[in-house]
Amino acid sequence: MSDPSGEMRELAKKLLENGEVDRIIGWEKGNLWYQSPPLFITRAEETDRLVFDDFAINSLVTYLLDERDSGKKTGIFVKGCDSRGLVRILQDKQIARESVYVIGLPCSGKKDPRQALSSGASESSQVPPAAKCEECLYPNPVIYDVIIGEAVEAKAKGDRFAAVKEIEAKTADEKYAYWTSQYSKCLRCLACRNVCPACNCRECAFDISKPRILAKENNLSHNMVYHLTRAFHAAGRCVECGECERVCPMGIPIMQLNKKIIKEINDLFGPYEAGVKLDETPPPLGTYQTSDPEEFM
Amino acid sequence: MKRVGVFVCHCGSNIAAVVDCERVAKEAAKFPGVAFSIDNKYMCSDPGQDLIKKAVEEHHLDRIVVASCTPRMHEPVFRRATENAGINPYLFAMTNIREHVSWIHTDREKATEKAIDLVRMAVAKVLHTVPLEKSSIPITKRALVIGGGIAGMQAALDIADNGNPVVLVEREPTIGGKMPMLDKTFPSLDCSACICTPKMASTDQHPNITIYTHSEVERVDGYIGNFQVTIRQKAKYVDHKICTGCGLCETKCPNKKIPNSFEAGMGNRTAIYKAFPQAVPNKPIIDAANCRKLTKDKCGVCAKVCPTGAIKYDDQDELITIDVGAIVMATGYDLFPWKEAYGEYGYGKYPDVITGLQFERLVNASGPTSGHILRPSDGKEPKTIVFIKCVGSRDDVKGKAYCSRTCCMYTAKHAHQAVDKIEDSHVIVFYMDVRTAGKGYEEFYQRTVEDGVHYVRGRVSKIYQLGDKLIVRGEDTLLGEAVQVNADLVVLATAMVPSAGSGEIAHIVGFSTDKDGFYQEAHPKLRPLETFTAGVFLAGACQGPKDIPDTAAQGSGAAAKASAVLSNRSMETDPLISQVNDAVCAGCGVCVGICPYRAIELKEITQRAGGKTIARRVASINSGLCQGCGACVAACRSGALDLKGFTNQQIMAEVDALCL
Numbered sequence: 001m002s003d004p005s006g007e008m009r010e011l012a013k014k015l016l017e018n019g020e021v022d023r024i025i026g027w028e029k030g031n032l033w034y035q036s037p038p039l040f041i042t043r044a045e046e047t048d049r050l051v052f053d054d055f056a057i058n059s060l061v062t063y064l065l066d067e068r069d070s071g072k073k074t075g076i077f078v079k080g081c082d083s084r085g086l087v088r089i090l091q092d093k094q095i096a097r098e099s100v101y102v103i104g105l106p107c108s109g110k111k112d113p114r115q116a117l118s119s120g121a122s123e124s125s126q127v128p129p130a131a132k133c134e135e136c137l138y139p140n141p142v143i144y145d146v147i148i149g150e151a152v153e154a155k156a157k158g159d160r161f162a163a164v165k166e167i168e169a170k171t172a173d174e175k176y177a178y179w180t181s182q183y184s185k186c187l188r189c190l191a192c193r194n195v196c197p198a199c200n201c202r203e204c205a206f207d208i209s210k211p212r213i214l215a216k217e218n219n220l221s222h223n224m225v226y227h228l229t230r231a232f233h234a235a236g237r238c239v240e241c242g243e244c245e246r247v248c249p250m251g252i253p254i255m256q257l258n259k260k261i262i263k264e265i266n267d268l269f270g271p272y273e274a275g276v277k278l279d280e281t282p283p284p285l286g287t288y289q290t291s292d293p294e295e296f297m
Numbered sequence: 298m299k300r301v302g303v304f305v306c307h308c309g310s311n312i313a314a315v316v317d318c319e320r321v322a323k324e325a326a327k328f329p330g331v332a333f334s335i336d337n338k339y340m341c342s343d344p345g346q347d348l349i350k351k352a353v354e355e356h357h358l359d360r361i362v363v364a365s366c367t368p369r370m371h372e373p374v375f376r377r378a379t380e381n382a383g384i385n386p387y388l389f390a391m392t393n394i395r396e397h398v399s400w401i402h403t404d405r406e407k408a409t410e411k412a413i414d415l416v417r418m419a420v421a422k423v424l425h426t427v428p429l430e431k432s433s434i435p436i437t438k439r440a441l442v443i444g445g446g447i448a449g450m451q452a453a454l455d456i457a458d459n460g461n462p463v464v465l466v467e468r469e470p471t472i473g474g475k476m477p478m479l480d481k482t483f484p485s486l487d488c489s490a491c492i493c494t495p496k497m498a499s500t501d502q503h504p505n506i507t508i509y510t511h512s513e514v515e516r517v518d519g520y521i522g523n524f525q526v527t528i529r530q531k532a533k534y535v536d537h538k539i540c541t542g543c544g545l546c547e548t549k550c551p552n553k554k555i556p557n558s559f560e561a562g563m564g565n566r567t568a569i570y571k572a573f574p575q576a577v578p579n580k581p582i583i584d585a586a587n588c589r590k591l592t593k594d595k596c597g598v599c600a601k602v603c604p605t606g607a608i609k610y611d612d613q614d615e616l617i618t619i620d621v622g623a624i625v626m627a628t629g630y631d632l633f634p635w636k637e638a639y640g641e642y643g644y645g646k647y648p649d650v651i652t653g654l655q656f657e658r659l660v661n662a663s664g665p666t667s668g669h670i671l672r673p674s675d676g677k678e679p680k681t682i683v684f685i686k687c688v689g690s691r692d693d694v695k696g697k698a699y700c701s702r703t704c705c706m707y708t709a710k711h712a713h714q715a716v717d718k719i720e721d722s723h724v725i726v727f728y729m730d731v732r733t734a735g736k737g738y739e740e741f742y743q744r745t746v747e748d749g750v751h752y753v754r755g756r757v758s759k760i761y762q763l764g765d766k767l768i769v770r771g772e773d774t775l776l777g778e779a780v781q782v783n784a785d786l787v788v789l790a791t792a793m794v795p796s797a798g799s800g801e802i803a804h805i806v807g808f809s810t811d812k813d814g815f816y817q818e819a820h821p822k823l824r825p826l827e828t829f830t831a832g833v834f835l836a837g838a839c840q841g842p843k844d845i846p847d848t849a850a851q852g853s854g855a856a857a858k859a860s861a862v863l864s865n866r867s868m869e870t871d872p873l874i875s876q877v878n879d880a881v882c883a884g885c886g887v888c889v890g891i892c893p894y895r896a897i898e899l900k901e902i903t904q905r906a907g908g909k910t911i912a913r914r915v916a917s918i919n920s921g922l923c924q925g926c927g928a929c930v931a932a933c934r935s936g937a938l939d940l941k942g943f944t945n946q947q948i949m950a951e952v953d954a955l956c957l
């Protein structure tokens with residue numbers, strides 16, 4: 001893939017200069033070779049800092065929520081996975097389509113800084129592709145105003161639900177042992193929630209004090225309340241960007257549960273992928289229909 | 298300090314036989330907030346209710362818990378008792394220690410412990426209740442009936458007799474629906490038109506009924522008690538205020554060969570026409586598509602002959618808006634389009650393969666053949682007639698999976714009429730089953746068999762024309778042998794399907810249809826005439842295939858339901874409905890699509906954020922529509938929605954009471 005940074009900078013500069021957007025969200029090169037953190041700029045002079053290298057893995061779309069009441073227009077760079085998150089936020093009516101200028105970047109896979117660190121590599125070429133990118137079905141943005149670079153072919157191999165089937169094969173006791181061992185690791189840093197494009201409420205249920213559904217103390221019982229509730233709140237809405245699992249400092253397989261729910265929805269309501277079409281008919285869990293399956297009644 | 302009173306009921310021995318009620322009351326006295334507790338033999342009796350009143354006075358109680366039977370049964374009684382004792386009726390919680398405990402458990406010790414837990418939860422819940430007030434919404438005392446078949450007429454007449462004005466909207470130029478097309482009706486064989494046309498006339502003449510024929514409902518806004526309806530009165534090209542209905546125009550119209558849908562295509566009409574002589578209103582309209590004046594600006598003969606000058610070639614559609622409080626849906630049925638599905642019966646290319654409705658017109662004395670059964674191809678009297686039942690019914694490959702309910706009976710009627718009217722006739726009915734559930738129905742069918750009608754169990758696999766005969770091939774599954782009949786006429790009992798456009802009108806009015814497109818009732822057994830939309834009721838074949846007695850009964854039933862709504866100036870609404878916390882609501886709108894009652898809309902609010910005033914959208918609940926089902930509360934992730942009387946906080950308190 002050729003380096004699109006030049007084009008990105010030029011476009012960003014133009015957008016800021018002629019006042020089409022008030023700010024740009026992209027990536028810049030960090031202090032370490034394996035970091036490309038988010039970059040927020042409002043001045044045309046700063047656009048030279050923009051990069052799109054192997055480590056531009058963060059989705060930037062949840063930053064749009066910070067400006068939802070500002071009335072400002074943002075130019076934002078999105079990869080395929082990020083763009084589905086953007087569709088989520090738009091469908092949830094948290095920002096208006098007119099308030100973003102979307103610059104699409106086809107992506108053939110990024111690398112995970114943590115893997116760079118743990119693999120002992122000293123340069124990018126030695127780092128394996130990020131785990132979430134191995135399962136990517138949408139390397140090209142599904143929504144954009146302009147696109148930079150050539151479309152990329154999806155290379156996902158294997159079964160979308162392989163990890164789910166692993167769990168399904170376990171007995172109830174084994175499942176319980178598995179999940180409790182995972183959830184007991186959780187620090188409740190809430191990084192997974194904060195990065196999730198589907199977690200876009202103004203006030204998160206976990207932060208509301210009356211009624212308090214999640215106690216502050218960190219114990220298995222409350223960690224489970226946290227994780228199960230989080231998964232249900234994302235049910236039918238998770239866009240499979242994999243950001244939650246990527247950011248978890250404890251390596252909890254968060255996507256495994258998300259995918260289990262996605263699989264259930266597919267089985268019950270037919271094939272469904274969230275965040276792919278902006279103007280889709282209401283999603284399966286977002287409508288009331290008398291024909292909805294109700295096997296328990 | 299909140300002061301809760303707990304009342305534990307024995308229900309005679311219903312509860313006390315398994316639960317130690319005295320112990321439950323003693324334990325309850327120790328729960329936080331409980332100021333008084335007692336057990337009693339019958340809480341719902343007058344002395345039981347007085348007990349609440351006395352205890353409130355003596356112990357200054359401000360909240361009540363009753364542990365007894367299901368709230369379905371006596372919750373209203375205890376709410377009233379609470380209110381009579383001077384406490385807001387919603388500062389009350391009921392817990393069920395009968396159905397949930399004594400009737401399903403035998404171990405006295407464990408049952409008692411469970412009852413104690415349930416009371417503990419109810420006390421925790423009631424401590425978090427707040428006083429709620431009923432609100433009221435005004436009711437427009439007028440009903441709308443959509444569809445003027447027997448269902449719609451019956452409903453309109455009954456509502457009107459109840460003293461309320463009714464607007465009846467019918468899209469055809471006449472009311473009546475299918476019934477006046479029929480000849481005789483099973484099982485009594487009385488003349489259909491003779492019982493239907495008087496109903497049509499009464500509907501027309503009723504001072505409380507306004508009829509809009511040749512009209513359709515285009516838009517419905519609002520909610521129970523307060524619907525705003527827009528009706529499109531399609532151009533009639535005849536001023537009905539002036540027209541006397543003399544019919545001269547019809548005799549002079551040169552365009553005489555237009556198939557008349559009232560004759561099910563068996564007879565013709567002119568471009569200016571009344572569907573049939575007893576049409577209501579008994580005045581013609583011009584069918585614009587076939588009128589030479591309106592299409593080619595030629596002719597104009599009707600205007601010339603009309604003695605009153607009623608013809609108005611420049612007539613336009615008119616939009617009429619009315620307010621109504623209740624709506625009855627009575628849009629009836631159509632027949633399954635068999636020609637598109639049944640290749641083995643010739644896809645409609647043989648003129649002597651007709652439907653039951655066409656047969657009705659053939660035997661009808663006022664029909665195109667003056668009641669002589671003559672076959673369409675050559676006008677000869679058929680001797681051998683084959684009836685085929687379940688065409689499109691009970692056939693989930695080509696047609697519908699369901700049974701159309703009326704065909705067994707009307708085929709028996711037709712077979713009887715054929716034998717009766719045609720000498721030396723040979724009548725064969727191919728059937729899958731004979732279903733005659735109904736008063737006098739089985740007797741009627743038996744009589745048909747005694748008349749000499751030959752019933753063959755089996756489906757017909759092929760019909761083809763050979764000379765002037767229709768060769769009907771099928772199987773007699775009882776004898777296990779192939780059957781061939783050389784027939785003169787074949788009559789298909791085609792399935793009843795929802796009338797054309799019923800899905801659209803359901804969408805306009807705002808309720809749902811079932812998998813076959815029939816209107817969805819709120820509960821198949823207990824609320825068969827209601828929809829999920831408050832104030833919208835169902836009558837007749839639009840809800841599912843049915844015959845005239847059932848249709849008329851539903852018409853009256855729906856009228857009773859609608860009249861109940863209209864009987865008050867205003868309607869109290871239950872305060873146990875959903876509420877929105879604007880500050881928390883993110884305006885994502887997931888609840889809008891979830892609500893089965895369309896009670897939620899997004900509305901704009903302004904608020905201060907980041908030092909300036911912003912406008913944003915939040916959910917808003919219509920108290921007239923919300924039924925308090927709680928679906929939205931479960932769907933709302935941030936917890937901005939909450940169900941009054943069942944708040945998240947109350948439920949969490951119950952859970953905590955049980956688990957902590």
Ligand SMILES: Cc1cc2nc3c(=O)[nH]c(=O)nc-3n(C[C@H](O)[C@H](O)[C@H](O)COP(=O)(O)OP(=O)(O)OC[C@H]3O[C@@H](n4cnc5c(N)ncnc54)[C@H](O)[C@@H]3O)c2cc1C
Nearest residue numbers: 444446447448468474475482483629630653837838844845
């Ligand atoms: C061949 C045949 C023979 C039958 N014989 C018998 C019998 O002997 N005895 C018996 O009990 N039953 C019989 N039936 C059944 C009988 O026809 C029905 O039970 C009855 O007509 C149902 O009445 P309805 O008012 O529900 O519907 P319909 O008669 O269909 O009336 C519905 C009316 O609503 C109007 N409409 C539809 N959509 C709209 C709209 N969107 N806006 C405004 N108006 C609309 C239609 O134009 C129509 O006028 C027979 C049926 C068939 C097919």
Ligand code: SF4
Nearest residue numbers: 186187189190192248
């Ligand atoms: S990111 Fe990991 S540790 Fe943090 S809350 Fe989520 S699961 Fe727990």
Ligand code: SF4
Nearest residue numbers: 892923924926927929
């Ligand atoms: S409680 Fe039920 S009826 Fe009321 S607004 Fe919510 S979903 Fe609709």
